[in-house]
Amino acid sequence: MSDNELLQGLRAIVGENGATEAPDALAPHLVDWRKRHVGVADAIVFPRTTEQVADVLRFCAAHAIRVFPQGGNTSVCGGSVPATEGRNIVLALGKMNRILDLNPRNNSMTVQAGCVLADLQEAASKVDRLFPLSLGAEGSCQIGGNIATNAGGTNVVRFGNTRDLVLGLEVVLPDGQIWNGIRTLRKNNSGYDLKNLFIGAEGTLGVVTAAALKLFPKPKxxxxxxxxxxxxxxxxxxxxxxxxxxxxxxxxxxxxxxxxxxxxxxxxxxxxxxxxxxxxxxxxxxxxxxxxxxxxxxxxxxxxxxxxxxxxxxxxxxxxxxxxxxxxxxxxxxxxTEANGREGMGLTHDIAVPIYTIPAFMERAAAALATHYPQATQVVVGHMGDGNLHYIAMFSHAIWAEVADKAAFQRDLSHRLYDIAAELGGTFSAEHGIGSLHVDEMRVYKNRVEIELMQKIKSLVDPQDMMNPGRVLPS
Amino acid sequence: MSDNELLQGLRAIVGENGATEAPDALAPHLVDWRKRHVGVADAIVFPRTTEQVADVLRFCAAHAIRVFPQGGNTSVCGGSVPATEGRNIVLALGKMNRILDLNPRNNSMTVQAGCVLADLQEAASKVDRLFPLSLGAEGSCQIGGNIATNAGGTNVVRFGNTRDLVLGLEVVLPDGQIWNGIRTLRKNNSGYDLKNLFIGAEGTLGVVTAAALKLFPKPKxxxxxxxxxxxxxxxxxxxxxxxxxxxxxxxxxxxxxxxxxxxxxxxxxxxxxxxxxxxxxxxxxxxxxxxxxxxxxxxxxxxxxxxxxxxxxxxxxxxxxxxxxxxxxxxxxxxxTEANGREGMGLTHDIAVPIYTIPAFMERAAAALATHYPQATQVVVGHMGDGNLHYIAMFSHAIWAEVADKAAFQRDLSHRLYDIAAELGGTFSAEHGIGSLHVDEMRVYKNRVEIELMQKIKSLVDPQDMMNPGRVLPS
Missing domain, CATH: 3.30.70.2190 (Alpha-Beta Plaits)
Structure with missing residues (x-):
């Protein structure tokens, strides 16, 4: 299929203005906001309905096109930009940004995936309710991305992760089938928990198109x-x-x-x-x-x-x-985040450990840094209540410029810290997810049984490996 | 394989006293506490370690024996007794009842599946903590069963369902592999959420052998x-x-x-x-x-x-x-529950609807009962905060005795009520699960996409259909 046929095929689904291959229009969707990850795509498509998403996936499945869903493009793990090679399209959810239902008596709202988080916070606030998910990127990140990555943030200590705020989901599967799992129930024990399988799967099992969310009384x-x-x-x-x-x-x-x-x-x-x-x-x-x-x-x-x-x-x-x-x-x-970017090159680690082991982690991490990277400054900010630390090894721009093999350097440093977290019963990825950045760590730090089970589930749901390939799971 | 070979094979794993086929010993494990469901089994096995559970599953997989895990046998849906035919064993978790770790500073405890719920509440209380799961059967139900069924109860309005109280799991898969997912982290975004796949799967995807649980400060x-x-x-x-x-x-x-x-x-x-x-x-x-x-x-x-x-x-x-x-x-x-049993024959429905639709449900349900079952008394008790009602059509023993086809009668009555719940965005099974009782409703009330996905997952994890066959999913 030629590039032109691809574009025409997409436009047949979403209309003339709903897809483009113009380099200027594509460019901002191919690089992450920190400019650390760059991908390639032959086109970008902006569906406006769930049915259009389904048609796009069916079309891509039929023509071996790989699909990279994108919300606000605020990933810090290279999870929101396409791969560096291959026949790819970006599927941008931003035009699907309607609030479908807002019910303060039920403490729930049902929204499309492309809604910006801050807009949802505001909509809830207007009816005297709280949507508690809160994080630095809230002005531009989209709820579909928050759900796909199970985003954390500063309110988790009281209200849980995004996972805990989702009552129901609508998902388009890789074969174009639509799963309507939108429900606003607090209890529903009728079969396997499909909802939580898609939450945190980072778009590798399908596209989240809408969600029913929990609201809470607004604090007085x-x-x-x-x-x-x-x-x-x-x-x-x-x-x-x-x-x-x-x-x-x-x-x-x-x-x-x-x-x-x-x-x-x-x-x-x-x-x-x-x-x-x-x-x-x-x-x-x-x-x-x-x-x-x-x-x-x-x-x-x-x-x-x-x-x-x-x-x-x-x-x-x-x-x-x-x-x-x-x-x-x-x-x-x-x-x-912004200040660290100006200060120098910060190698950030999104670890979590049981809260009582934070002092042990800090002691051993500081020792590792002092021994192996004396040029680095230890910079720490985190959600202590969740045991989640953003542990940053900060290098001056001058020193960083002199590092020859930056990827190897970073890997060595990170794995020293991840080893410490793992020994304390912790994780190398608490709230930022895996994206493309941490696929290697999945191989190293997850056990064989769970990796194999995840891979089998991926093959089951997405046998063509067309959804966000190369993300989350090692092949 | 003869019955004797089966018993010898099990005893080779768990020791002489760890398995039996004696009818007296088997009997209480073949019928539920309300005496509505009776099953058959050739033996019962009482493993004491996770490794023994793994060996038992491997043994059963090799010899086409079907495995029915059992906790406190307090299911109200026929979920805890074996099937009515076939080559079955009961795998009773009751001897695996140790608290492996109790850490008030981390607000967590790690326990084996056979711990009785009330014992866990008490252990938490002794270190000034609350384990909030609370339900009628707490004196005899086991935490493994609570997890397998995602039990609800009276504290859900504040602390969520069992799902929300589990930090990590250990599960033995049908092929005998052990997944060690015991972690006490509040955040861990590293791949698909396997934990929630097993919670609520009612033992059809493997055996939960241990869990890390959340604790909370004890109310003052x-x-x-x-x-x-x-x-x-x-x-x-x-x-x-x-x-x-x-x-x-x-x-x-x-x-x-x-x-x-x-x-x-x-x-x-x-x-x-x-x-x-x-x-x-x-x-x-x-x-x-x-x-x-x-x-x-x-x-x-x-x-x-x-x-x-x-x-x-x-x-x-x-x-x-x-x-x-x-x-x-x-x-x-x-x-x-006990009083209803003495009053007459109560046909109980564990429905949930969005809380604000409870009045609409009640109005329509009462009308349906008055029109079609004027002999029934409407009896309602439920967790209003979760929209979860136990709606009971109560018949006198005399009237019930006269009902010719009791199964058809019950099905007709139930589906009238489930239809109303479904029209209001509700569910036919809020907190009791599916067991063997509600498999038919899965077919009627779940949509095709989700049923197929669940069936595919079942085939993936348990291709021999040896774990709790006939439960949860229609074939």
Whole structure:
């Protein structure tokens, strides 16, 4: 099939304006936002309905075209751009961005896959509800991508991962069949759990086209504080204590190293340092939310943190005195990705370990870095409540430029850290997924039984290997 | 293979005392506790280790023996007893009942499949933690069975189904391979979600031998009340309001019809009627839990319910004044299954619908019953917060005895109700699962795409159809 036949075939399904092969139009969809992964595609198609997605997949199956679904293209693992070779198309979901149903009495909404996360948060808020999924890319990532990658973020400690927020799914299978699994039930024990098979499969088993999502009552009061600690051990101890004190209210529990905090401040726009006399070695950003109105929550948090301060458990406590003050804390937190990019070359690791082993991980990781990569600065930011750390080995641009085999260098460094996480019962990929970047780690760190079972499921559902080939699973 | 060779083969794996074919020993494992399902088996085997389970499955695979895993044998769908014909063994998990790890700092415990649920609740409680799964059979059901059926219960409204409480699994596959997926991580995005495939598969894809479970801080105060309503519409409205008021605290929200309440009192042992002047048509049992000590929670509940009473939203409110008082409410609630058994022949339906459609379901179900089964009494008890109703058509023993074709009668009645649930976006099986009882409904109410996908997965994982054959999926 010629390129022109491909384009004509797609346009026959989605209309003249629904598909293109123009290089200018394709270009932004072939590279990720950090410009680390570049792919190739013969065309991009923008379906507007589930039936069009089904027709596109049937057409591609018939003509051995490989399909790379794309949401907001915000993957940090090369999961959202096509492969570097082959007969590929990008299937962009962005035009499927309607909210199909919004029901505050049922605490549910049903949405198309191309809805931008922030738009869904806002729609829920307008009916006095909370859609709790919250992460740095929320202004551009799409819910279909969040579902395909089981995205995490800052609210997981209270509301779970994306998986826990999905009540039902609509999925187009690689052969073009549509599975309508849209339901808003809280309980449904009727057969195998297909929903969770597609969540986190990163588009390798089909295309998520719509989802029914859980909503929650919108909190009526929020309280937050920044705490400073001398050691990561003390920070973790206090985090575990706060989890016990506020199981229903604790919605954020972030750990930030001094190095990361200072990088964010240094490269931030109008960010105010809450610690003008010196940033403590470790920071914890804690946030509580409650359905009660008034200042009671802030008072409760204040009491709990004063007790920690007086007992010597922490060295600094700054309780937010207003929403604006609280937002200042979060702006420092949310600025880290951009600031790290300006600071140098950061090799990021999205590990998770059981929370109580974070101090052990930090001790061994710091030792490994000091021994093998003395030029690197240790930069840490993470969702402590979930045991999920973004552990970053930061190199200056100058030093990084001198590294000869960058891929081998990165692999060696990463595997030293992943080995430590694995020994502590942890994982090399907590919330970012596998994409194309971590396929090798799947081979190394997953056990044979589970890899084989995953491969068999992939072959069962996508025997032609046409959906997002080369992602998630080693071949 | 002769019966004797079968027994010798099993004993070679589990030892002389680990397997038997003695009818007396087998008998209690061949019939369910309600005595509605009876199966046959040539032997029963009691493995003590995961490796023994693996060896048993390998042995059975090699000799075309079908394996029926059994936990506490508390299924209400014929899911826990073997089939009525064929070359079967029962694989009883009860001897694998050790707690392998209990870590309050990590809010996790790792346990073998044969642990009795109540023992796990107690073990968690001893380290000041809550394992929230709670259901009528908790004194005898085993966690492996809870996981295999994704059990629900009374705490789902706050803590989710069993699925939501499992961090990791160990599973023996039908070919004897052991999948070690025991992890206590809160985030782990590394490949397909195998864990959720086995949860709710009712033993048809392998045997769950161990699990890592989530724990929560133990509540420091609990408050409860019984509310009375004239209509189910008013009861649901108030339930939705309470969900909005207490999203972090609401741990139970049960709906009970007057008929059910009176049956429970009538057949109960030393149960006190909280409404001596007459039981209202609809009752709601609400329970809150909080990590705060003291009486504040009861005061909050009292305030909220007084407001409901004064606005006319409800007609009766009885707030529990002590733990003993609260337990009296729950004893009435938990007595319903036994009381219904004494009252007559109850045809129970475990439906779920979106919560806001409960009034529509009730109206249409009551009309169907009045038209087609005027001899039946409508009896309702359920987990209103999850939209999950146990809708029971109660017949006197005398009338039931006169029904000629009981199976056809029951099928006709059930499908009238399931049709109504389906039209409202609901399900015919909310928390009890499929077992052997509802295989037919799978064919009728699930769509073709999902049934085919489930069947393909079954064939992939268990090509010999040796694990719990005839359960869950139509052939």
């Amino acid at each position: 009061s929020v309280a937050a504080a920044l705490m400073g600690f001398e050691t990561v051990d003390a920070a973790v101890d206090e985090g575990i204590r706060l989890q016990g004190l506020f199981p229903g209210e604790l919605v954020g529990l972030e750990l930030i190293s001094r190095s990361e905090f200072e990088i964010s401040l240094r490269h931030g726009h109008e960010l105010r340092n809450p610690f003008p006399d010196g940033v403590p070695p470790w920071l914890v950003l804690v946030e509580l939310a409650s359905s009660s109105v008034g200042d009671a929550l802030t008072a409760q948090l204040q009491d709990a943190l004063e007790a920690a301060y007086e007992s010597g458990a922490c060295q600094e406590v700054v309780v937010a005195t207003s929403d604006q003050h609280r937002n200042e804390f979060w702006r420092i937190r949310h600025n880290v | 105060s609990v408050a409860a009340a019984l509310m009375g309503f004239e209509t189910v519409d008013a009861a649901v409205d108030e339930g939705i309001r309470l969900q909005g008021l207490f999203p972090g605290e609401l741990v139970g929200l049960e709906l009970i019809s007057r008929s059910e309440f009176e049956i429970s009192l009538r057949h109960g042992h030393e149960l006190r009627n909280p409404f001596p002047d007459g039981v209202p048509p609809w009752l709601v049992l609400v329970e809150l839990a909080s990590s705060s000590v003291g009486d504040a929670l009861t005061a909050q509940l009292q305030d909220a319910l007084e407001a409901a009473y004064e606005s006319g939203a409800c007609q009766e409110v009885v707030v529990a004044t002590s733990d003993q008082h609260r337990n009296e409410f729950w004893r009435i609630r938990h007595n319903v």
